[in-house]
Amino acid sequence: MTWTDHVIWWHVYPLGFTGAPIRPASDDERALTHRLGHLTGWLDHLVGLGCNGLLLGPIFTSTSHGYDTLDHLEIDPRLGDDADLDGLIAAAHARGVRIVLDGVFNHVGEHHPLFRAALASPDAPENALFRIDWSSGEPRPADFEGHGQLVAFNHDSDAVVDLVADVMLHWLRRGIDGWRLDAAYAVPAEFWAKVLPRVRAEFPEAWILGEMIHGDYAGYARASGLDSVTQYELWKALWSSLLDANFFELDHALGRHNALLATFAPNTFVGNHDVTRIATRVGQAKAVLAATVLFTVGGVPSVYYGDEEGFTGTKREDWGGDDDVRPYLPVHPEELSALGAPVRHAYEGLIALRRQHPWLIRARVEPVELSNTLYVYDAVGEGGERLRVELDADAASARITRDGTELWRTASDLPA
Structure with a gap:
C-alpha cells in the first residue's frame, strides 16, 4: 500500500475560504495580499478531524474565480506568492498532510497572454496551442461549454503536452504531492497518456485525480493513466436517495461502484465547490447518513470544507451562483459557531x-x-473483513457493527 491508500482529503476553495475578492473591480483588489497563510491556521482542524490531505482549488493567477487562468506558474496575488505556498507546504508536511493542487488544463482565461498572441494572426506560433477556426477570416476560438471567456486548449498539439507537463513538474518539484485535473472529462484520454508518463518518470508517487462528471469512468482511467476520478454518480445517488426516500437508487449506484473498484479507487464525496451543500438538500441529520456511506464504501474520500460543520449553501446557475458554496471561514477555527459541533463529532467518529x-x-x-x-449492507474487504452498515431514513439514523458489536451510531443531538 502507498500513501494514497490512507489519504482522506479536506477540500478547500482557497479564494472563497480566505476572503479574496472573487470578482476584483480595481487594481487594489488585485494587489499582492498574503492570504494563503490563513489556511495554515486550519491545518490542525484538518488533522483533528482525521484527514491527512489538503485538496486545494485553484491558486494560480486568474481574472476572477480561478478557473480562468492567466499564468500557471504564478500564485494569484490575491492569495500571495511563492513564499506563501512554500510556507503552507512546509506546515502541512510537518503535520503529515499531503497537498494537491487544482490544474485547469482544459482551458485558460480569454486574457491569457498566449491566447492574446494567438489572436494576432493565423500565422502566430501560439495558434498551435488553441483550437481556433480562421476559415471566415476572423478568429473563432473553441471554448469550454459555451463560456466564451474560457478558451479551450488544442489537446492534439505536442506544444500543449509540453506546456502542461512542464507546469505539473514545476509545482511537484516545489513540494506538492499531486494534481486534481479540472474538467478532465472534456480532455481526450490520449492527451493524459502523453503527459503523465513524463510526470511519473520523476514523481512516481504523485496522485493524479481527474474531474469526471459523466462518461465511462473506468475506461477513461485506464486509457489516460489517471489514478482516480471523481465519483459523481455515487454523489448524486447519495443525496437523491435520501431526499426522495429511495434507497433502491443508492443500491444500484453502489453496485456500479463495486465494479469500478476493480480498476481504481474513485474519489468519493458528498459535497464540493460546484454543488449545493448536502445539508441544504437533505438536512443535517440525513447529511450524516450520507457521510456514513462515504466512509464505509471503497474509494478515496474527500470532505468539502464546512460539510463537517453542517454548513448549508445553494448552488445557483447565475452570476455569482457559486458564492454560497464557496464561503469565507474565520482566521481561527475556534471562531466557528458551536452549532456545527454535533455534525463535526459524527465526522470525527466516522473518520x-x-x-x-x-x-x-x-x-x-x-x-x-x-x-x-x-x-442494510455489508462492507467487505478483499481479505474477507466485514462491517455491517444500517441506514434508516425515516429515523435519520445510522449504525455500524462488526460481528454484532456496535462500533458507531448517530447521536441523538443531530438537527433534522
Missing part, C-alpha cells in the same frame, strides 16, 4: 472508524436488506 479499518479503501458493498427507507 476514526475508517482509520481503524484501512481495508475499506477497496471494500465492496453486499446488500443485506433494502426498502425505500431502510438499507
Whole structure:
C-alpha cells in the first residue's frame, strides 16, 4: 500500500475560504495580499478531524474565480506568492498532510497572454496551442461549454503536452504531492497518456485525480493513466436517495461502484465547490447518513470544507451562483459557531472508524436488506473483513457493527 491508500482529503476553495475578492473591480483588489497563510491556521482542524490531505482549488493567477487562468506558474496575488505556498507546504508536511493542487488544463482565461498572441494572426506560433477556426477570416476560438471567456486548449498539439507537463513538474518539484485535473472529462484520454508518463518518470508517487462528471469512468482511467476520478454518480445517488426516500437508487449506484473498484479507487464525496451543500438538500441529520456511506464504501474520500460543520449553501446557475458554496471561514477555527459541533463529532467518529479499518479503501458493498427507507449492507474487504452498515431514513439514523458489536451510531443531538 502507498500513501494514497490512507489519504482522506479536506477540500478547500482557497479564494472563497480566505476572503479574496472573487470578482476584483480595481487594481487594489488585485494587489499582492498574503492570504494563503490563513489556511495554515486550519491545518490542525484538518488533522483533528482525521484527514491527512489538503485538496486545494485553484491558486494560480486568474481574472476572477480561478478557473480562468492567466499564468500557471504564478500564485494569484490575491492569495500571495511563492513564499506563501512554500510556507503552507512546509506546515502541512510537518503535520503529515499531503497537498494537491487544482490544474485547469482544459482551458485558460480569454486574457491569457498566449491566447492574446494567438489572436494576432493565423500565422502566430501560439495558434498551435488553441483550437481556433480562421476559415471566415476572423478568429473563432473553441471554448469550454459555451463560456466564451474560457478558451479551450488544442489537446492534439505536442506544444500543449509540453506546456502542461512542464507546469505539473514545476509545482511537484516545489513540494506538492499531486494534481486534481479540472474538467478532465472534456480532455481526450490520449492527451493524459502523453503527459503523465513524463510526470511519473520523476514523481512516481504523485496522485493524479481527474474531474469526471459523466462518461465511462473506468475506461477513461485506464486509457489516460489517471489514478482516480471523481465519483459523481455515487454523489448524486447519495443525496437523491435520501431526499426522495429511495434507497433502491443508492443500491444500484453502489453496485456500479463495486465494479469500478476493480480498476481504481474513485474519489468519493458528498459535497464540493460546484454543488449545493448536502445539508441544504437533505438536512443535517440525513447529511450524516450520507457521510456514513462515504466512509464505509471503497474509494478515496474527500470532505468539502464546512460539510463537517453542517454548513448549508445553494448552488445557483447565475452570476455569482457559486458564492454560497464557496464561503469565507474565520482566521481561527475556534471562531466557528458551536452549532456545527454535533455534525463535526459524527465526522470525527466516522473518520476514526475508517482509520481503524484501512481495508475499506477497496471494500465492496453486499446488500443485506433494502426498502425505500431502510438499507442494510455489508462492507467487505478483499481479505474477507466485514462491517455491517444500517441506514434508516425515516429515523435519520445510522449504525455500524462488526460481528454484532456496535462500533458507531448517530447521536441523538443531530438537527433534522
